[in-house]
Amino acid sequence: MSDSSKKPDQEPTFLDKQVTRRNVLKYTGIGGLGVLLGASSLGGVFAMTNQVPSKTGKADKNETVPFYGKHQAGIITEAQNNVYFVSMDVITTKKEEVKQLFKEWTEAVALMTAGNPVGERSTNHYMPPKDTGEVMGLSPANLTVTFGVGPSLFVLDGKDRFGLKHKQPKELVDLPKFPFDSLEKDWTGGDLCIQACADDPQVAFHAVRNLVRIARGKATIRWAQEGFQRSKQSDPKQETPRNLFGFKDGIVNPNVQDKQEMNKDIWVQPDDGPNWLEGGSYLIIRRIQMYIEVWDRSTLKDQEETFGRYRDSGAPLGQKLEMDPVDLELKDQSGKLMIPENAHVRLAKGDGKQVILRRPYSYTNGMDAKTGSFDAGLLFICFQREPSKQFIPMQQRLAKMDKLNEYTVHKGSAIFACLPGTSLGGFIGETLF
Numbered sequence: 001m002s003d004s005s006k007k008p009d010q011e012p013t014f015l016d017k018q019v020t021r022r023n024v025l026k027y028t029g030i031g032g033l034g035v036l037l038g039a040s041s042l043g044g045v046f047a048m049t050n051q052v053p054s055k056t057g058k059a060d061k062n063e064t065v066p067f068y069g070k071h072q073a074g075i076i077t078e079a080q081n082n083v084y085f086v087s088m089d090v091i092t093t094k095k096e097e098v099k100q101l102f103k104e105w106t107e108a109v110a111l112m113t114a115g116n117p118v119g120e121r122s123t124n125h126y127m128p129p130k131d132t133g134e135v136m137g138l139s140p141a142n143l144t145v146t147f148g149v150g151p152s153l154f155v156l157d158g159k160d161r162f163g164l165k166h167k168q169p170k171e172l173v174d175l176p177k178f179p180f181d182s183l184e185k186d187w188t189g190g191d192l193c194i195q196a197c198a199d200d201p202q203v204a205f206h207a208v209r210n211l212v213r214i215a216r217g218k219a220t221i222r223w224a225q226e227g228f229q230r231s232k233q234s235d236p237k238q239e240t241p242r243n244l245f246g247f248k249d250g251i252v253n254p255n256v257q258d259k260q261e262m263n264k265d266i267w268v269q270p271d272d273g274p275n276w277l278e279g280g281s282y283l284i285i286r287r288i289q290m291y292i293e294v295w296d297r298s299t300l301k302d303q304e305e306t307f308g309r310y311r312d313s314g315a316p317l318g319q320k321l322e323m324d325p326v327d328l329e330l331k332d333q334s335g336k337l338m339i340p341e342n343a344h345v346r347l348a349k350g351d352g353k354q355v356i357l358r359r360p361y362s363y364t365n366g367m368d369a370k371t372g373s374f375d376a377g378l379l380f381i382c383f384q385r386e387p388s389k390q391f392i393p394m395q396q397r398l399a400k401m402d403k404l405n406e407y408t409v410h411k412g413s414a415i416f417a418c419l420p421g422t423s424l425g426g427f428i429g430e431t432l433f
Helices: 021-027 042-046 095-113 201-214 259-265 300-307 344-349 391-401
Strands: 082-090 144-149 192-198 219-228 281-290 361-367 374-384 408-418
Touching (some): 082 201, 082 374, 095 144, 095 201, 192 201, 201 219, 300 344, 374 408
Antiparallel strands (some): 082 192, 082 219, 144 192, 219 361, 281 408, 361 374
C-alpha cells in the first residue's frame, strides 16, 4: 500500500471513526454483538450519530468517493478494507449490446457510490425490485467500482469479435508464463473485470451482484474472488497492511499525489497507442496461494531473510524504519550482505526502474481439498502504464530466484486495460465504443 499520508487531491479524507446506522446497533451491544471499539462510553457513540445516513437515504459525504472524473476511482483511491473482484465473459455477439451494458453499468455505479439504490424503489409487489436491497440503511462505505477490458474482448481464437481488433493496444496481451506458475483456468483470464472496493464487505458484494444482474444475457461470471485487509477501525494509525505471512505488504509505492509521477508510471499517455485508453491504466491481478502452514514452521530469521525486511517494523534489513531506503549493498560486520541475493525485496527493487502501484488484498477460501490445508493467500493487484516495461520484467526476476517461491504458488492471473473515467452525461468505455 502507499503511505497513508498520500491521498489523491480529488478524493475526500476518510474519517477514522465513522459510524453507520448498522454499526451503532452492532457495536453498542444491541442484539448482543458487543461494544464499540475505541469508544469510552455510549455517549461517545451517540455523539457521532451525525455521521449516520438519514432515513432519506442521503449518504454522508465523508463516506463517498467521487465517481465522475478523468480517471476511474479505485486505482489511486486510498485502499478500502474489502475488495470483490469479478472476471466476466461476454456472451453476446452484438457490439451495441456491450456498449449498452457499459452505459447501464455507469448509471448503476453512479447511483451506488452515492449511496442510492439501483433504480427507483418499486411499489409493485408483483415485479422483482430493481435493487437487491441488502445495503438499505448502510452508508456507501467509500465504495468504488473500477472496470477493465481484457485481450479476449478484442480477439478470441484469432477472430475479431466486435470489430475492435484495430483498437487493441500492444500492451494488452496475455501475460507470459513465468517459471513455477501453476495457473488454473478457473482463476485466469476474462473479457471484462469489475473491481468493487468498500469499507464494508456487504457494500462491495452488493455492487458486484447488481452489476452482474444487469449483465444477464450479455455477460457471465468467469471467476470471482473476495479479499480483505486490516480494517481502518482496527488500525486507527492506518499503517501499511500486513499479508497472511505477517509482513507489511506494498510498502514501496509511487506518490499518488504527484501528477507527474502518475503520468510517468501509472496513467496511459496519448503517445502510448490507441488514444481511447488515454487516462486509463493496466491492471494485473495474480491469485497467489500461500503455504501458510509451512511458513508457520519457519524460523523468524528465515522469514525475515526471505522478505529482506524485519517483520515487526517493516524496515529493510539493516535499517530501522519502514520507509528507510532499501540499501542492497549494505553488509554486516562479517562482510555478508544484509539483504540476501534471493530476498523478495531485492529482486522486486531490481535497478529501481520498474515502478508499479500495488493494491493487494488477502483472501481465504476455506480448505484446499487437494492438500487438506488452508486455501489462503494474496490477491495481488497492481496498476501501471506499460506492463511490458514494469510488471513483466519485475515478475521474471522474482519467478526465477525469489526465496518466497518456496512458500507460494501462483494459481490465477489476468490483465485488463482499465478504461478512462467519464463525466456526467457520458459512460465508462465511451472512448472505446
